[in-house]
Amino acid sequence: MYKCNEYVYFCDMANYEEVFKKVVAHAKEYGFIFQSSELYDGLAAVYDYGPNGSELKNNIRNYWWKSMVNMNENIVGLDSSIFMHPTTWKASGHVDAFNDPLIDNKDSKKRYRADVLIEDYVAKIEGKIEKEVKKAIKRFGDSFDKEQFVGTNPRVLGYKSKCMSIMQRFSEAMAANKLDDVKTLIKELGIVCPVSGTKNWTDVRQFNLMFKTQMGSTADGASDLYLRPETAQGIFVNFLNVQKTARMKIPFGIAQTGKAFRNEIVARQFIFRMREFEQMEMQFFVRPGKEMKWYEHWKDSRMKWHLSLGIDKELFRFHDHDNLAHYANAACDIEFKFPFGFKELEGIHSRTDFDLKSHQKHSGRKVQYFDPEINESYIPYVVETSIGLDRMFLTILSNSYKEEKVNGENRLVLSIPALLAPVKAAVLPLTKKDGLPEKAREILSLLQCDFLCQYEEKDSIGKRYRRQDAIGTPYCITVDHQSLEDNTVTVRDRDTMAQERVAIDRLYTLVSKKVDFRNYL
């Protein structure tokens, strides 16, 4: 297990926002994260990973992958494409469930779904019909024939046709993608904001979850595609391929990491909610009825994974979902206490057979598994673990950022778990003369095949230590004059700042042990 040293937290809870700003500034200054397209004033909610950031991100991804694929013989990997057949997103529910027309009231600043406003309005008219019916019941008593009344009463007929024409206009406008007409309709109907009571509406805008693009080099021959909003569907669509070719038996899982794209209505909080982000997902296929057992298993297993990185367990919590999505029968999040509060880091969902069943229906192919144990074919149930790689990155980064007092001076250190640290060791000649640089470069060549190392000779040794602290390098290896005589160096530990005299031929083992996967999981 990674051991957390006792750090003096420079900033307390009240300064959380300040800490967050510092983390963001630090991330830029030391080449972890840059605003996308900064040269052109930036692109909102998109970020780039710099030299240290891309290393850290790779290391997190690898740690996840090894934990999932290497350490579970019933989990295999997959790398499916970002482009998928458009029907995929029909089947998954993304096309229908997530493209709502939105409208804002300028006075109350409230946002509504335009279709809901119109439907509510129609519901009001339908309420009037009910009133007419009730009145008629009073008037006619037992001899009242509701169907006849509703079919002939001029006032009711008027209401009914009004409802129908409204809904028809609405669906025509939506079908033709004429959002102006939707707004016109809302205005004509005199719909007011329930909060402000005014008709001061903005234009209707379409909210599309998915990014649309075209495949095909010529515009007229092109077909519309989406950039995937989740990697999971690539796994589901390949369920049979993987199961058959890897000869997997249920229960088994398929793991995948990769980019996903979502048009968030608001995308903020640094890399927490981005429009382009990376997921690490594992879909675990089980026999129907066994899903709750596996759901509990993966909840437990995933929490252990997080704690294996040595982060304080008080900073994690489970959050069970009350309102389940259309595909789930149980769902929870693992939340992490980010500088801006507890937020979702990973989701663990029991997705039932919704996805595979839907793909079976839309493809017309049998998407099933024959279970020899019970001699039956069935559509497997799925338990999903889905973690945001970028969110995990932010977890590590914000948790690692420490400012401590050392002899009255501030020391800024990223206490990144050694396994994940971008640079594993820095090799530093105490001075740049007397053959020390040459000796240092020899040491560098001993290590650099297996560990990312840095060589530095500029500035005083203390300054170089602090620079390495700022990017979270676990070990600094310093070559001095004694090294030339007895082939030993000093190894300085990032967290304790303790120094140890070590023989050069022991360095490889020392660093290996420090960053060994075995220490963690």
Next chain:
RNA sequence: GCGGGAGUAGCUCAGCUGGCCAGAGCAUCAGCCUUCCAAGCUGAGGGUCGCGGGUUCGAAUCCCGUCUCCCGCUCCA
């Protein structure tokens, strides 16, 4: 989309009652020092003051417009 805040060197900022020609610290680079926990010495590079327009003899500084970022609200699989 609305409301609030902000945009000056890689970073943190000063200058903003209009007029030393755009500054400081840190960082970067070269050299000196040869030093085991940063900020020693010398020198150098780097900024169309977000962008566009206007007022003025003259604007980073005033006015208008515009863009971008950050925070809050609305949405959230």
